[in-house]
Amino acid sequence: MITFETRPDAYHHWKLTFDGPVATLSMDVREDAGLSSDYRLKLNSYDLAVDIELADALQRLRFEHPEVHAVIVTSLKERIFCAGANIMMLRGSSHGAKVNFCKFTNETRLAMEDASAHSGLKFLAALNGICAGGGYELALACDEILLVDDGNSAVSLPEAPLLGVLPGTGGLTRLVDKRRVRRDLADFFSTLVEGVKGKRAVEWRLVDAVAPRSRFKDGVQARARELAAASDRPASGPGITLKPLNPTVTDAAVTYSAVTLALHRDKRTADLTVHAPAGPQPATPEAMLAAGDQFWALRAFRELDDALLRLRVNELEVGTVVIRAEGDRDAVLAVDRTLVAHQSHWLVREIIHHMKRTLKRLDLTARSFFAFIEPGSAFAGSLFELALAADRSYMFHDDQEENVVALSPMNGRLRAEGASASPAEARRDRMRAEAGPLLMSNGLTRLQTRFLDRPETIAGLLAHDGPFNAGDAEDAGLVTFAPDEIDWDDEVRVAVEARAAFSPDAMTGLEANLRFAGPETMETKIFGRLTAWQNWIFQRPNAVGAKGALQSYGQQGRPEFDWKRT
């Protein structure tokens, strides 16, 4: 069983050091501390264990170290920055393990860009030596890249020519879409095993600058200070501490304080339940600081994130997940209002973006999600995003109209078209809907993605006076189906059974195509186009067959290819 929690003093592979507003995250991979003893992590190559620590460090920088404004990403190995994903690890991995590994590393690199874009935390890749494959992809996720100019150190993406696979962590997409490297130069570069160094690397936009070894360290420090100076993070802490989640793990369930993942492996299904806040919740940033990681909005979403990751890598056959939200709906709405009211505070900002990233993790999880909205449920505001993220939602249509869902400013914001507006005016369409903070990978809110056909209705939904009963929610398109008492049991049972009986691959492909309607972004390109092609290649004998390039790398003789172009 793979777990995702760690802490800096338990890291094997990274050193996190602090110097005022600049932190340094140094890769120093311990060869014998990978997830498996089948391979050694030579030359700062990495496996999932290394990336789990990186993801942890990024979270802690955001929550525990608000005084850090810039991060230098470098290596403690001489003349080696990072050799990329470990080839022996990839070679020995099942197809599913390869796919899950790439997905997590992609999410982690996107989290760096998220921190830069939304959290004022800038990243400077200080490439002190060879930077190959996934090493360069890590650098590409940083805001700027400095490469030592020593006649030897180069950046490279040798995956295609050496291994017959793609750079799988966003490299191709970031080359042409983020750094806007010219496509023909990107083509040449991506087939060049030895990579590109020095002045040419700058000219081709592969790195931002080079410096001779004598001036490299000072140059890195100076540039990091400049990046830090432009940050809007607070001048000093304290931050809050992310303590262990300590779930209770049994064979049948992972149980956290606000989240439960109950497994029904015989049916290949799970129940994922998120509980609304119970008891008083902090109403000010100061109270949130005091509550720390115990504040529901942070704790519940950290638990949800952990549950999703465990589900992905440890429960491969559990393909259909029923999501429920339970508890006090009004408590969720109250937390949402507090968050939105104080969203300019650094901690509130971090909490909101963490919720956003967790919901994205759900969008990107290759499992079918059905939301069941039953009496007593708490699908409101930020928790209603779970229903919007689900592939379908079923809402029990009770005669008493007590089963309701509700929206909050976390689902989308209203802005008055004129000088001011009352809720009544808003309901007369004088308000304009704006994106809320919980954006999907496609840059839209889940309401915007859902109502691509009629964006003008979103303002009316957000201005709706109070919650929606099942009939209203169905009419408004907020839920998929609203069966009544007579139909409910059969309908939801059949839906889950049918889903769990379909080809798992067809469902993965279906969901990957239907969940992300609307605009594409670099992020959706990475998870759509790039990942899908990589997964295809990861199935092809030319890569993974006995004589394929990935399987035979480092062995005598050349790979043998089926030359047919597809």
Next chain:
Amino acid sequence: MITFETRPDAYHHWKLTFDGPVATLSMDVREDAGLSSDYRLKLNSYDLAVDIELADALQRLRFEHPEVHAVIVTSLKERIFCAGANIMMLRGSSHGAKVNFCKFTNETRLAMEDASAHSGLKFLAALNGICAGGGYELALACDEILLVDDGNSAVSLPEAPLLGVLPGTGGLTRLVDKRRVRRDLADFFSTLVEGVKGKRAVEWRLVDAVAPRSRFKDGVQARARELAAASDRPASGPGITLKPLNPTVTDAAVTYSAVTLALHRDKRTADLTVHAPAGPQPATPEAMLAAGDQFWALRAFRELDDALLRLRVNELEVGTVVIRAEGDRDAVLAVDRTLVAHQSHWLVREIIHHMKRTLKRLDLTARSFFAFIEPGSAFAGSLFELALAADRSYMFHDDQEENVVALSPMNGRLRAEGASASPAEARRDRMRAEAGPLLMSNGLTRLQTRFLDRPETIAGLLAHDGPFNAGDAEDAGLVTFAPDEIDWDDEVRVAVEARAAFSPDAMTGLEANLRFAGPETMETKIFGRLTAWQNWIFQRPNAVGAKGALQSYGQQGRPEFDWKRT
């Protein structure tokens, strides 16, 4: 060997009839006239042979029938519109054949949308009966969908639940992105074998209207007349006739009048050469009408299109293609100027959009393309697009500076920022670059895609006084490399040999990710995200294994799945 040329009087599967401004394209598939005798095309199911005729009909409607303003797409079978791609055909196809089949059918459906968007030719799907899978995807490519309401006829996408594969012809993308069907409804619909009919199909936006059988034919005719009335096509013909291309086909080459495809199968390479116009070319639309399909701009690009299709399906191991343009550069530029000057004429418009579609076919061809620009070459204007479409271009740097490339308004248009501007002013950046007519799938010109990093330079390039010699072209970024006489032979030889030695799958994935930088459109989503996932599924044992859903469909017992979710 598969060929792509046909003509209406040779169609086996479609009837094309005319009634003033409305044509009717009726599917009436002959069961025994597929590409192979291994399967029978029952229930208006189709294979590549059926789609080749559809593609031909669409071309002829555009060029031969300018008086047609709307097309009814329907079926001559009782109570069956179309059952989609033939399952036995898919089952018996190699992976490569499946992929090429889906690519061609996708291009054909996109050509329908291209005709609607750019050519005033509107399509009305008249679903007279069952419309399943690829049948519904064909309907989705039309502007409007009318479904007969007889209690039985439904639209459906049963691929995922029945066959364990995706609807592979854009269905999922068009559902959520073109028709903006709500994603949860799309999810439900795409898992529903029996599909959706009647009022619900309208409510869910799956079709535009339904009509009882008694009113169906009249309703279709009336709506088709309305669509026709809004067209900007000419009121009457004549059009021009697309005569057979009659290439000379030997074992080593396919030779047309202006295009040669020379095959070097032992090296897995080919030389694709396009010749510039020779002799006088028409200078007015009237002269073009008189020249008909012999006008170079149409003939050369029809030949290029045919050569690309033959390469794709008949020369599977030829992975690397060297493109050359030869002949009189100024003649190309003169044709370009004529085309742009008269682009509002219906025939000129058709010719330009045909050039555009052919170049898109090149972008979407899974082969590596290197352009070799050598002395005497004619890489100018519309033919320079071949170099821009190539993965790389190599330009011979001659001392005499006689080897040049040139741009024309076909590569991009200049618009004066002020009231008027001279070329000299344009060179001082008073001009703004606009998209030219030869757009890629991503909605940008190839120059815009190439210079994503510095779009402001495009105006200067377009305003450049005369052609670019090799040094200038390299400096401007118009070509990838410009080796001189000393380096040329070795450099281009090594480049081709190295390319031809890489994993064909890795090159396909690499190119699919690097060629389409910048914005994504429904079209790029279909070829990127959707196709890549489908290709992945087409490799998976859950679909194509002995007990996979596609292989075992129609046989006793249920498919057996590896339940692991990926």
